Amino acid sequence: MAVVNEIIRVEENGALSFGNYELQEKTKVVDFEVEGRLYKAKTFYEVTKLKRDGALVYESLPGTAVHQFKVTDNGVSFEVEGNGSSQITMELEPATDYKLIISDVTVGNIRSTVSGKLSFSVDCAKEAQTVEIKKVK
Numbered sequence: 763m764a765v766v767n768e769i770i771r772v773e774e775n776g777a778l779s780f781g782n783y784e785l786q787e788k789t790k791v792v793d794f795e796v797e798g799r800l801y802k803a804k805t806f807y808e809v810t811k812l813k814r815d816g817a818l819v820y821e822s823l824p825g826t827a828v829h830q831f832k833v834t835d836n837g838v839s840f841e842v843e844g845n846g847s848s849q850i851t852m853e854l855e856p857a858t859d860y861k862l863i864i865s866d867v868t869v870g871n872i873r874s875t876v877s878g879k880l881s882f883s884v885d886c887a888k889e890a891q892t893v894e895i896k897k898v899k
Contacts, residue, residue, distance in 0.1 A: 765827045770794050770803040770812075777832045781810035783825035783844045807845070818853045818879075826850075826886060837896040844886035851881045852895070859898040865891050871898055 765782040769791045773779055778796070780803045782789070790804040802813045810825040811818070820828065826844040837860060838852065854860065856878040862869040864884060874880045884891050 766829075769805060770801060772796055773830060775830075777830040777840075778812075779827075779829045779831065780812055781805045781822075781825060781827040783807055783810065783827055785825075818851070821851045822848045824848060829890070835897075837894065839892070839894045841890050841892050842884055842886055843890035846887045847883055847885045849881065849883050850893075851879055853878045854880050854895070855897070861894075861896045861898055863894040863896070 765784050766779050767782065769782060769789055770778065770780040782805050785806040788804060788806045790802065792802045794801040794803065799814050804811045805825050807825050808823070810822045810828070812820040822844070824844065824846070826842050826848050829841040831840040832838065838854070842848070854874050856874060857876050858874050859871050860874065860880065862872050862882055872880060872882060880895070884893060
């Protein structure tokens with residue numbers, strides 16, 4: 763895998779890829795339209811952030827590159843890479859339980875806050891990690 767040089771793009775299957783943790787200066791793309799929704803991507807080595815219609819979707823500290831980002835009614839899945847351990851914050855449904863799976867290992871259940879925020883860490887030092895966040899029924 764590699765960083766996303768165009769900062770944000772739509773893949774052939776409709777998934778999003780975004781972020782470039784190798785950049786030394788903050789770079790952003792605003793008003794990137796996908797299916798009538800406007801996305802804003804901001805990225806560099808310190809942070810990667812994705813917003814949809816002004817609301818937070820994804821944020822990592824330090825910056826990451828995200829591939830095949832897909833949101834469904836049952837959760838979110840994506841691949842993430844970076845230079846080390848990253849703290850990821852996402853905004854999902856408020857006060858909802860989710861199962862967190864990183865590279866086929868079930869980390870456990872986590873609950874989003876009343877505002878929908880969900881935070882976890884991923885170690886991207888050696889290789890890209892696959893992240894699945896599934897709504898617990």
